[in-house]
Structure formats: structure tokens, C-alpha cells
Amino acid sequence: MADALVLDPWGTSSIKDYTKLMQQFGIEPLSEELVKELPYAHRLIRRKIIFGHRDLGIIVKALQEGSEYAVMTGIKPSGDFHLGTKLTSEEFIYFLSLSPKARGFFAVADLEAYADNRIPLEESYQIALNNLMDMLALGLDPKRVYVYRQSEEMSVLRLAFIFSRSVTYNTLEAIYGQKPFSLYFSALVQAGDILNPQLPHNDGPKPTVVPVGADQDPHIRLTRDLASKHRDDLGFIPPAATYHKLLRDLTGQEKMSKRNxxxxxxxxxxxxxxxxxxxxxxxxxxxxxxxxxxxxxxxxxxxxxxxxxxxxxxxxxxxxxxxxxxxxxxxxxxxxxxxxxxxxxxxxxxxxxxxxxxxxxxxxxxxxxxxx
Amino acid sequence: MADALVLDPWGTSSIKDYTKLMQQFGIEPLSEELVKELPYAHRLIRRKIIFGHRDLGIIVKALQEGSEYAVMTGIKPSGDFHLGTKLTSEEFIYFLSLSPKARGFFAVADLEAYADNRIPLEESYQIALNNLMDMLALGLDPKRVYVYRQSEEMSVLRLAFIFSRSVTYNTLEAIYGQKPFSLYFSALVQAGDILNPQLPHNDGPKPTVVPVGADQDPHIRLTRDLASKHRDDLGFIPPAATYHKLLRDLTGQEKMSKRNxxxxxxxxxxxxxxxxxxxxxxxxxxxxxxxxxxxxxxxxxxxxxxxxxxxxxxxxxxxxxxxxxxxxxxxxxxxxxxxxxxxxxxxxxxxxxxxxxxxxxxxxxxxxxxxx
Structure with missing residues (x-):
């Protein structure tokens, strides 16, 4: 493929948007030089569906040094895996596959599912079980990943609590826009999830990469900000991230929705x-x-x-x-x-x-x- | 004593303030009729230092029926117990003493102490240990109380998470005034503490009484509001509370402070x-x-x-x-x-x-x- 243009679901104007997004928020393009430093390039990288990153150099460095790093992802249990969740799963498995020193952290956001959708914790468990069957079938090595449920992971909620002291409305509003209290609360819990791999009992601090869709960048920015603020007391390294473009649904709609x-x-x-x-x-x-x-x-x-x-x-x-x-x-x-x-x-x-x-x-x- | 006036640390104008406080926020005066329903009146009740309540009738009813109820209090570990903390401790012990069916819940807010004052969890543990020695010396029956550290009590942080979905800025601002994000976050955790005794694994739901200083009423109002909102899904009974007046320090200052x-x-x-x-x-x-x-x-x-x-x-x-x-x-x-x-x-x-x-x-x- 000479050019990635054909792979862009948004057309030419959307390419302009991704460029603008990158410029505006400081997401780096995933350059060919950087890709060459990786042991191999995943299909999603070759086809520039993964188009950008923050600080992926810290993972490249860990790969070159043969040192530990973490790969972090999570789901809010809501239903069966589909092509969208397959994307993030494959990225997660890809970053784990690059080194025997990589460890995966997988958060099951069952509290969020309860709080937002009144899905009982037991039901979340069943949904997550189904999702994990898909991830294992996609190639996830069960020995390489720590799966936890938010409702059982004290350290994540502890972090959210601590982080609540390190943010202001101004920061939150600058990152997310004006949003309800509950979303800001969730954002802090997600920051807790992303930095959980860096806690001492998880052998942290260590470089962490979070593969996400482009729309998830606000969480990455907040978390990197919080990691910097807690560099001294908790030793955090701001997490790296890779970004994929948001693909359309089968009917050509720009956002998948269960209503369709x-x-x-x-x-x-x-x-x-x-x-x-x-x-x-x-x-x-x-x-x-x-x-x-x-x-x-x-x-x-x-x-x-x-x-x-x-x-x-x-x-x-x-x-x-x-x-x-x-x-x-x-x-x-x-x-x-x-x-x-x-x-x-x-x-x-x-x-x-x-x-x-x-x-x-x-x-x-x-x-x-x-x-x- | 013919009149409680002499016991009011605020003078006549302050009595007016307490009355206004009660009228404005719907705190009921602790009437002699209600006091007569209690097995005995504590010194702080006789001297009208405890001046008001919300819903204490649910505790009176539990006493009359010989059914279970909970007494809830907590500390943010900061230092040694003094006359102020003695007050709340005695109230806690008093409500526990009224019935063998009463169970105490005592929260050690070590996460809050870390988040606000960077007190390490281990140091909080030592402070709390010292505080509990005082409470036991004051007459607390160790067999009747469940003591927990916030950093270990998953269910409280779960509740805070769930509650974050049930509040709006408007509610929080109406109750607390404009306050930083962190205070609102803490308020939800405290609501979690107060409703923790009512969770199924603590044999809840059941009537709960929280003895507090008058300045703590916002937490009670928020918690009662959240309890009502979660009556259907979590079965909560809005907690009762008793209120004591805020006493001066030894030098006559109206608020105790370590700076003095x-x-x-x-x-x-x-x-x-x-x-x-x-x-x-x-x-x-x-x-x-x-x-x-x-x-x-x-x-x-x-x-x-x-x-x-x-x-x-x-x-x-x-x-x-x-x-x-x-x-x-x-x-x-x-x-x-x-x-x-x-x-x-x-x-x-x-x-x-x-x-x-x-x-x-x-x-x-x-x-x-x-x-x-």
C-alpha cells in the first residue's frame, strides 16, 4: 500500500482532523523511524490505523534494554466483544508479545458498569468472563496478564482518592470540558487503573503503554499530569499511549451504537x-x-x-x-x-x-x- | 440546673444561631419527651450540649423493639485525643451502651489523612492505635465495635463510587457551598462510611445513629439524601444523627486549633x-x-x-x-x-x-x- 489514505474512515477532511488533534494535544505521529525500532509492526500499525503515540520511546527503550514494562487496558462490562473491542484487544496482545518482560494489566470496570448501567457485579463477572474468552482466543497469553475487577482492587480506588487532591475543576474542565461530577470521578478511577501497574506491589514504577482509541486521549492526558504530580511521592512514570483511529460501523455510521x-x-x-x-x-x-x-x-x-x-x-x-x-x-x-x-x-x-x-x-x- | 443557658459556649446570640441552624436545616430540638424514651440521659444530653437530632426516633423504636441498630463514628488520624474528640467518643460509647443489640462502626480515615496531610498509612495506623487506647479507656467495649481503616475497606470506596452517580454539582454546592473537587470527593467517601453499616455483609440495612458536632451536619444531609436515592437498589434507611454544640478551647477561642x-x-x-x-x-x-x-x-x-x-x-x-x-x-x-x-x-x-x-x-x- 503506497499510502494510508485509503484506510482512513473519515476521508480527507478527517485526516486533517487527526493532524489537528495531534497538533492541538501534542500526540506524536507514529513515525517510520520509531516503528522500525519495534521488533515487528502490527497490521494496525502498517495500515496506520494506529496513527499516533505519546512517549512510546520509553517502551522502545525498555525493549532495547530488555527491561520490564507494563501494558494496560480495560473494559467496562457491557456486552459481547465486537470489532471495536477486537481492535484494542489485538493492540494489547501485540505489545505483550514484543518482550517476555512485558506484563499485561486488564481492568474490569464493574463498579463503573454498576454505577452507570446498574449492572450487578455478578452480571459484570459473566460479561467479563465472555470477553476474556475472546481475548484468549485472540492470542492473549494468560500467564502474562493480571486481570482484576475494580470492585476488588483496593489500590485503584485508593489512587483515585489520592488523585482527587491533586486536581482542580480548572484542570478537569480544561481536559474534559464541563462534565457531570460522576464523569470526573470516573476519570480519576481510570487514572488509578492506568497507574496501578506502577505501584510497588505490582513491581512498579515501570514504563507503561496504554493502547487506546483517539477519543480516549483525555484520560491519557489527565493520567500523565497526575503521574507527574506524584513523581516524588509515588515515583510514577507518565504512561505512554498509542492511538488508533475510530472506525465506522458496518452501516457506515461513524460511531458504533447498540441502537443500530x-x-x-x-x-x-x-x-x-x-x-x-x-x-x-x-x-x-x-x-x-x-x-x-x-x-x-x-x-x-x-x-x-x-x-x-x-x-x-x-x-x-x-x-x-x-x-x-x-x-x-x-x-x-x-x-x-x-x-x-x-x-x-x-x-x-x-x-x-x-x-x-x-x-x-x-x-x-x-x-x-x-x-x- | 434550671436552664441550659449557662452551658452554651456561644452566649445568648449563639443560642439564637443554633435555633436558626435548626430551623434552617430541619434539625429537631432534642425534646424532653424524646429524652425520656431513652434508657438514661447522658451528661451531655442533660446539659444540652447535645442539643438536637435528626430522626432519633428510629433508634428509640429499635430500643423499644429490642432490634438491631448501628452507631457510627470515625476519625481522620491527625494526633492525640483531646477534649473535643473525647466528646464524640463518649457519645459513641453512650449509644452503644443503650442496648446489647447496638453495634459500633468506627472508621479510621487514613486515606484522607494521606491525601490531605501526606500522613503515611503506617503512621495513621499508629495514631489510630493511640486514639483507640483512649476510647477503650473511656469505656468502649471492644466486642461491640468494628474498627476499619478506609484504606482497607473496599465497600466504602465502592459506595463512594456509586454515589458519585447520584449527586450533581447543584446538590453538592447547595449543601457545602462552592468547595474544591477534593472536598466533594471526601464527602462521598464519608457518606460511604456512614452507610457502610447498612450493607448486607454488615447485617444491614438497619437504623444507624451518627453523633456529630453541629458543623458536621452537611455530611448528614448529603448522606440522608443519598440513602433516600438508594432506598430501592440498596435498601438504605436514612441515618439518624445527634448534634452537639461546638465548645471553645481552654483559652476561650471558639475553634480548637493546634496552632494554639x-x-x-x-x-x-x-x-x-x-x-x-x-x-x-x-x-x-x-x-x-x-x-x-x-x-x-x-x-x-x-x-x-x-x-x-x-x-x-x-x-x-x-x-x-x-x-x-x-x-x-x-x-x-x-x-x-x-x-x-x-x-x-x-x-x-x-x-x-x-x-x-x-x-x-x-x-x-x-x-x-x-x-x-
């Missing part, structure tokens, strides 16, 4: 319903087949191409580029392309679901045992 | 320094002995009379009334009165400190073991 079920492909979805969704996905096709043969399709606008194949299901860069030009020049029409895509997707879903079904015990252990 | 050490009498204070403080206490004496013999003293303005003897060290109502009139009519001058007071106070301190010195092991057990 046709837009979301779940990792444990039945093949029949998955096929229906893929076949009805938003494409970059023209009004008529005739027109498309003449003018070519618009793969950069196409959910099948951008969100499904490029972001998720076609690992081979060369094949992806071929497909791009086949579409662009009108050599392949949407029907055939969808059929090919479905072949890949259904194969992936079948394999994933077969792996996943064997992961219940391992997921249960992760949720109930302290791994390290 | 001559004003504070510590329960474990050496007799020499205690005597110095008592002998230099602010009195209601006249300019000259001559004048005082003629006009009489002003016991209602006198720290020896109001704060030391009436509030703390002279249990016998009759003797207190005699002293009042002896002073009022000029039959006794300040020198003699101070000498008598010192006799009582030094005797009390000696006894208390002897009892206290044997309480280290019991205090340690309270801080480290779950009592029930």
Missing part, C-alpha cells in the same frame, strides 16, 4: 446473522454495475474494504493492495468482493469461535486467581 | 503541662477579687465552668449547680474554683491514663482483626 445492531459484528455472532450484516454493509460501490465498471469503485469509502478487510480480516498487505486496485479500476464489483470478504470473515469467525469455546476455564482462572 | 497549643488539653497529657493549661484557662472572673465578691462571677462565660466542669469533669448535676451559684453570687473566686477543678481533672487524667496504658493490645486487636 446491523452495524455491529460480534466475535461470537452466529454465521447466519453475521453474513446478513456483511452482505448489507456500506460499500464504495457506484449506482449501477455499468457505472462501476467504467469509473471504478471507491474503496477508501467502503466499509468492506476499510473496516472489515484492511482493519481486521485481510492480513496480507499485497493482497489488500491488489484488491484496492481491482476495485479502483472497476475490475471487481461489490457482489464478488463481498463474497470474497465473507469467505475470509466466516473462516475467521469459525476458527475464532472454535478456539473461544475452549477458553472458559482459562478465562475463569484469570478472573479469580492472581496471576502474578 | 495552650488551648488544647490532651487525654494523655502530662499532669504538669495539663495543670499549666488549666490554671491559665479563660474564666468568667471580674477585674479584681473585690469586684468579684461584690458582683459575682460569670460562670456562663467561663471555660473552667462550661467547657471543663460542665461538659467533661463534674458528673454530679447538683454539685455543678451549687458551683454555678457559688460563682454567680461571689461566694467562690477563680483561684479556689480552679484548684477544685484541677483536683477533679488531675484525678480523671490519672485514672484515664492508668486505664489507657493497659489498652495497647486490645487496641491493636481492634485495628487488625475483624470483630464481627
Amino acid at each position: 445492531p446491523m452495524g455491529i459484528l460480534y466475535l461470537n455472532e452466529g454465521l447466519k446473522s453475521a453474513k446478513l450484516k456483511v452482505m448489507n454493509a456500506y460499500t464504495g460501490g457506484r449506482a449501477t454495475a455499468e457505472e462501476q465498471r467504467k469509473m471504478g469503485g471507491e474503496p477508501e469509502k467502503c466499509v468492506i474494504f476499510v473496516e472489515l478487510l484492511s482493519a481486521h480480516f485481510l492480513e496480507d498487505d499485497k493482497k489488500l493492495e491488489e484488491l484496492y486496485w481491482d476495485c479502483k479500476t472497476g475490475r471487481i464489483l461489490c457482489g464478488e468482493c463481498k463474497a470474497r470478504a465473507w469467505e475470509l470473515i466466516s473462516g475467521w469467525l469459525r476458527d475464532h469461535q472454535a478456539r473461544r469455546s475452549k477458553m472458559r476455564d482459562a478465562a475463569e482462572r484469570l478472573l479469580t486467581e492472581k496471576t502474578f | 497549643p495552650m488551648g488544647i488539653l490532651y487525654l494523655n497529657e502530662g499532669l504538669k503541662s495539663a495543670k499549666l493549661k488549666v490554671m491559665n484557662a479563660y474564666t468568667g472572673g471580674r477585674a479584681t477579687a473585690e469586684e468579684q465578691r461584690k458582683m459575682g462571677g460569670e460562670p456562663e462565660k467561663c471555660v473552667i465552668f462550661v467547657e471543663l466542669l460542665s461538659a467533661h469533669f463534674l458528673e454530679d448535676d447538683k454539685k455543678l449547680e451549687e458551683l454555678y451559684w457559688d460563682c454567680k453570687t461571689g461566694r467562690i473566686l477563680c483561684g479556689e474554683c480552679k484548684a477544685r477543678a484541677w483536683e477533679l481533672i488531675s484525678g480523671w487524667l490519672r485514672d484515664h491514663q492508668a486505664r489507657r496504658s493497659k489498652m495497647r493490645d486490645a487496641a491493636e486487636r481492634l485495628l487488625t482483626e475483624k470483630t464481627f
Whole structure:
């Protein structure tokens, strides 16, 4: 692929937005020089879906020195894993895979799920169990990750408490805009989650990387600010972060929402319903087949191409580029392309679901045992 | 004593303030009818230092029915116990003494001490240990109280988290005025402390009474509001509270402060320094002995009379009334009165400190073991 433009779900103007976002908030572009320092580049990096970072140099340095670092992520239990949560999961697993000295921290935000959605803690447990089955099927090494539930992790709430003394409304408002008290409270708990790996009982302080969607940057900025403020008393190193672009849903909507079920492909979805969704996905096709043969399709606008194949299901860069030009020049029409895509997707879903079904015990252990 | 006026450290205008306080915020006066329903009236009730309450009827009802109720208090570890902390401790012990079905909950706010004063958790532990030795010497039955450290009490921080969803800035500002984020955060944690006795693992929900100083009413109002909001999902009963007047320090200042050490009498204070403080206490004496013999003293303005003897060290109502009139009519001058007071106070301190010195092991057990 000569250029990442085709992979941008927001079109040209959105590229401008990401640039603006980076400039405004000081997110660094993920330069080729930096990528070369990594043992290998993940598909999401090669395709510039992960477009930026903060301080990733501290992780590169840890890799070069063979020293410990932490990778941090979490979920607010709400439902089954889908393509969006697959993205962050793969990034988490990727950063863990780069070094035997990397340790994963995975927060299950069950308190937040209760507070916001009145999901009982036991129900959160079941949801998280299901999600962890997906993560294990995606390749997560259970020996490398510490999974905890917010409701059981005293140290995170302790940190939130301490951090409440180190912020002002001005800081919070500058970062998040005017938001309800509860959101600010949650933000401090999330800062606690992100810095939890750096506490002494977790062998901290140590460099930490948090792979997130671009919309999560406010949490990263707040946490880095708090880490700096508590450098002296708690020894924190401001966490690094990588940022991925926000992908559209299957119907081309810019934000996934459960209110639009046709837009979301779940990792444990039945093949029949998955096929229906893929076949009805938003494409970059023209009004008529005739027109498309003449003018070519618009793969950069196409959910099948951008969100499904490029972001998720076609690992081979060369094949992806071929497909791009086949579409662009009108050599392949949407029907055939969808059929090919479905072949890949259904194969992936079948394999994933077969792996996943064997992961219940391992997921249960992760949720109930302290791994390290 | 015909009238409680003499016991009011604020003078007549301050009585007006307490009345206004009660009217404005809906604190009920502690009526004689209600007091009669209690098994016995504590010195602080008889002398109307405890002047008001909210919902104390729920405790009276529990007493009459012989059913369970909780008594809740806590400290932010900061230093040794003094006359101010003795007041709340005695109230706590009093409400526990009224029924074998009463259970005490005592919160050690070590997280708050760390967050506000950077007191390490281990130091808080030592301070709390010392404080508990005083409480045991004051008569606290260790079998009747559950002592916990905020830093170890997951359920309190869970509650604070949940409550953060149930408040708005408007509510918080209406109750506390415009305050920094950290204070609002603390307020939610304190609400968590107060409702902790009502959680299922503490055999809740059940009626709870919190004896506090009048300045603590905002916490009670917030907590009652949150309890009402979570009546359906968590079953909370809005907690009852009793209110005591704020007493002056030994030098007659209206608020005790460590910046004025001559004003504070510590329960474990050496007799020499205690005597110095008592002998230099602010009195209601006249300019000259001559004048005082003629006009009489002003016991209602006198720290020896109001704060030391009436509030703390002279249990016998009759003797207190005699002293009042002896002073009022000029039959006794300040020198003699101070000498008598010192006799009582030094005797009390000696006894208390002897009892206290044997309480280290019991205090340690309270801080480290779950009592029930």
C-alpha cells in the first residue's frame, strides 16, 4: 500500500482532523523511524490505523534494554466483544508479545458498569468472563496478564482518592470540558487503573503503554499530569499511549451504537446473522454495475474494504493492495468482493469461535486467581 | 440546673444561631419527651450540649423493639485525643451502651489523612492505635465495635463510587457551598462510611445513629439524601444523627486549633503541662477579687465552668449547680474554683491514663482483626 489514505474512515477532511488533534494535544505521529525500532509492526500499525503515540520511546527503550514494562487496558462490562473491542484487544496482545518482560494489566470496570448501567457485579463477572474468552482466543497469553475487577482492587480506588487532591475543576474542565461530577470521578478511577501497574506491589514504577482509541486521549492526558504530580511521592512514570483511529460501523455510521445492531459484528455472532450484516454493509460501490465498471469503485469509502478487510480480516498487505486496485479500476464489483470478504470473515469467525469455546476455564482462572 | 443557658459556649446570640441552624436545616430540638424514651440521659444530653437530632426516633423504636441498630463514628488520624474528640467518643460509647443489640462502626480515615496531610498509612495506623487506647479507656467495649481503616475497606470506596452517580454539582454546592473537587470527593467517601453499616455483609440495612458536632451536619444531609436515592437498589434507611454544640478551647477561642497549643488539653497529657493549661484557662472572673465578691462571677462565660466542669469533669448535676451559684453570687473566686477543678481533672487524667496504658493490645486487636 503506497499510502494510508485509503484506510482512513473519515476521508480527507478527517485526516486533517487527526493532524489537528495531534497538533492541538501534542500526540506524536507514529513515525517510520520509531516503528522500525519495534521488533515487528502490527497490521494496525502498517495500515496506520494506529496513527499516533505519546512517549512510546520509553517502551522502545525498555525493549532495547530488555527491561520490564507494563501494558494496560480495560473494559467496562457491557456486552459481547465486537470489532471495536477486537481492535484494542489485538493492540494489547501485540505489545505483550514484543518482550517476555512485558506484563499485561486488564481492568474490569464493574463498579463503573454498576454505577452507570446498574449492572450487578455478578452480571459484570459473566460479561467479563465472555470477553476474556475472546481475548484468549485472540492470542492473549494468560500467564502474562493480571486481570482484576475494580470492585476488588483496593489500590485503584485508593489512587483515585489520592488523585482527587491533586486536581482542580480548572484542570478537569480544561481536559474534559464541563462534565457531570460522576464523569470526573470516573476519570480519576481510570487514572488509578492506568497507574496501578506502577505501584510497588505490582513491581512498579515501570514504563507503561496504554493502547487506546483517539477519543480516549483525555484520560491519557489527565493520567500523565497526575503521574507527574506524584513523581516524588509515588515515583510514577507518565504512561505512554498509542492511538488508533475510530472506525465506522458496518452501516457506515461513524460511531458504533447498540441502537443500530446491523452495524455491529460480534466475535461470537452466529454465521447466519453475521453474513446478513456483511452482505448489507456500506460499500464504495457506484449506482449501477455499468457505472462501476467504467469509473471504478471507491474503496477508501467502503466499509468492506476499510473496516472489515484492511482493519481486521485481510492480513496480507499485497493482497489488500491488489484488491484496492481491482476495485479502483472497476475490475471487481461489490457482489464478488463481498463474497470474497465473507469467505475470509466466516473462516475467521469459525476458527475464532472454535478456539473461544475452549477458553472458559482459562478465562475463569484469570478472573479469580492472581496471576502474578 | 434550671436552664441550659449557662452551658452554651456561644452566649445568648449563639443560642439564637443554633435555633436558626435548626430551623434552617430541619434539625429537631432534642425534646424532653424524646429524652425520656431513652434508657438514661447522658451528661451531655442533660446539659444540652447535645442539643438536637435528626430522626432519633428510629433508634428509640429499635430500643423499644429490642432490634438491631448501628452507631457510627470515625476519625481522620491527625494526633492525640483531646477534649473535643473525647466528646464524640463518649457519645459513641453512650449509644452503644443503650442496648446489647447496638453495634459500633468506627472508621479510621487514613486515606484522607494521606491525601490531605501526606500522613503515611503506617503512621495513621499508629495514631489510630493511640486514639483507640483512649476510647477503650473511656469505656468502649471492644466486642461491640468494628474498627476499619478506609484504606482497607473496599465497600466504602465502592459506595463512594456509586454515589458519585447520584449527586450533581447543584446538590453538592447547595449543601457545602462552592468547595474544591477534593472536598466533594471526601464527602462521598464519608457518606460511604456512614452507610457502610447498612450493607448486607454488615447485617444491614438497619437504623444507624451518627453523633456529630453541629458543623458536621452537611455530611448528614448529603448522606440522608443519598440513602433516600438508594432506598430501592440498596435498601438504605436514612441515618439518624445527634448534634452537639461546638465548645471553645481552654483559652476561650471558639475553634480548637493546634496552632494554639495552650488551648488544647490532651487525654494523655502530662499532669504538669495539663495543670499549666488549666490554671491559665479563660474564666468568667471580674477585674479584681473585690469586684468579684461584690458582683459575682460569670460562670456562663467561663471555660473552667462550661467547657471543663460542665461538659467533661463534674458528673454530679447538683454539685455543678451549687458551683454555678457559688460563682454567680461571689461566694467562690477563680483561684479556689480552679484548684477544685484541677483536683477533679488531675484525678480523671490519672485514672484515664492508668486505664489507657493497659489498652495497647486490645487496641491493636481492634485495628487488625475483624470483630464481627
